[in-house]
Amino acid sequence: MTPSILAVLQRPLLKKISEWPSNSPDLNLIENLWAIIKSKVEKRMPKNLDDLENFMIEEWENIPENALINFSSSMRRRCELIIENNGERIPY
Incomplete structure (x- = not known):
């Protein structure tokens, strides 16, 4: 295929792809894990960066x-x- 034909064929595909979000927090499971870790570490009230690092590792x-699972x-x-x-946020 010539580049011009390929460009014409890709337009609908590119439009469809560009409408899709670059990322979706609802599908990013690590965000759930970070929320759990953050909550538990905050309850332990780290006093310095070493505490913070150690608590984060322990909670992880x-x-x-x-x-x-x-x-x-x-x-x-x-x-x-x-x-x-239709791609909008969900309650997760």
Whole structure:
């Protein structure tokens, strides 16, 4: 294909892609994990950067395996909800 034909064919595809958000917090499971860690670390009230780092590592290592399984298991439903909501935010 010539570059000009390829450019014409790509226009609808590029428009569709450009309408898609660059990222979706609803599909970014790490945000859920960071929220859990942040909450637990704040409760421990770190007094300095060393405390903060140590508490973050400890809380990361203490995330229950079932929480990780639940987060990953929710992905299909999250995707379905985003599709149903035409790409808008969902309650996750």
